[in-house]
Amino acid sequence: MALPNSKNMKISYFISILLIFCTISACKSKQNQDVSTVIQADFPEEMVTFTPYAHNPIFSGTNSDTWDRHIRERGYILFEDSIYKMWYTGYKGGDNDPKSLGYATSADGINWVRYSENPIFSEKWTEDMFVMKHEGKYYMYAEGLHDIAHLLSSEDGIHWQEEGDLVILTTQGDTIPGPYGTPCAWTEKGKWYLFYERNDEAIWLAVSDNHITWRNLQDDPVLKKGPSAYDAGALAANQVIRYGDRYFMYYHGSSDPDWNRPGATSVWSSNIAMSTDLVHWVKYPGNPIVAGDHSSPIVVSHEGRYLLFTMHNEVWRYESK
Numbered sequence: 001m002a003l004p005n006s007k008n009m010k011i012s013y014f015i016s017i018l019l020i021f022c023t024i025s026a027c028k029s030k031q032n033q034d035v036s037t038v039i040q041a042d043f044p045e046e047m048v049t050f051t052p053y054a055h056n057p058i059f060s061g062t063n064s065d066t067w068d069r070h071i072r073e074r075g076y077i078l079f080e081d082s083i084y085k086m087w088y089t090g091y092k093g094g095d096n097d098p099k100s101l102g103y104a105t106s107a108d109g110i111n112w113v114r115y116s117e118n119p120i121f122s123e124k125w126t127e128d129m130f131v132m133k134h135e136g137k138y139y140m141y142a143e144g145l146h147d148i149a150h151l152l153s154s155e156d157g158i159h160w161q162e163e164g165d166l167v168i169l170t171t172q173g174d175t176i177p178g179p180y181g182t183p184c185a186w187t188e189k190g191k192w193y194l195f196y197e198r199n200d201e202a203i204w205l206a207v208s209d210n211h212i213t214w215r216n217l218q219d220d221p222v223l224k225k226g227p228s229a230y231d232a233g234a235l236a237a238n239q240v241i242r243y244g245d246r247y248f249m250y251y252h253g254s255s256d257p258d259w260n261r262p263g264a265t266s267v268w269s270s271n272i273a274m275s276t277d278l279v280h281w282v283k284y285p286g287n288p289i290v291a292g293d294h295s296s297p298i299v300v301s302h303e304g305r306y307l308l309f310t311m312h313n314e315v316w317r318y319e320s321k
Helices: 006-041
Strands: 048-050 070-081 084-091 100-106 125-134 137-143 149-154 158-163 167-169 180-189 192-196 202-208 213-216 233-245 246-254 269-273 282-284 295-302 305-312 315-319
Touching: 070 125, 070 295, 084 125, 125 180, 137 180, 180 233, 192 233, 202 233, 233 295, 246 295, 269 295, 269 305
Parallel strands: 167 213
Antiparallel strands: 048 315, 070 084, 070 305, 084 100, 125 137, 137 149, 149 158, 180 192, 192 202, 202 213, 233 246, 246 269, 269 282, 295 305, 305 315
């Protein structure tokens, strides 16, 4: 009986390996496709598909000789008592000038009236704020000077009391030095959660029982930059909402890793991620949901649909289907 040719054996072996590799690659490709399909289906269309209002922007700085000649960063909007309530940051001069808190209201979420006694708070640098109402009281988490987050409280949403700078600890109890900014709070079953960023490098999650001192749930971020280009340079959380049994985080991102350099003109986008436990997040495959340098997204639920407002550096309105 003739023995197989050594050269033919090598060719057969190579072909077998190639077929195995192709089969594995095809399986992985199908698996990735299936995962993407499942993830896409986990994001309700009304939370990710928005059409811009025809007459944007709906609110901006006055561009005149007022305390709020310019507005910037994340403002915040709540819909209460048939009124849209907006808190925003105003300033008159350059980026390094003090930032004060303003207030405006609207009956339709389009036409806004500034409060007659603005600014409503100017005792401390206040920008990039998150506002929530809990058990009849308003809480505002905002960035202060050098991006050190601080807390304010109010009984009516207009008169605010400074409560102090936040203290954030590692899981071992060591104090984390600032900056930590873009604070975004969530409360559930008596437990308070804080999403925050450090130089927009990633998003971390901490918990608290007194609203001021926070301890990381884990010392690793819960949401990191990339791998896609739209948020490969920077990202920060703006709002978390619950829809059914899932949590959705609206966040902004930039592709520019040097976004904070002097004179930078980085483009920011609005995006969304989903979680079942507040710790493990999956980014929407269709991100960004709003591009074109419209960021700091805030969603308001009204009459069974979602309105999305991008807040930096002028306010744009978007309507869901």
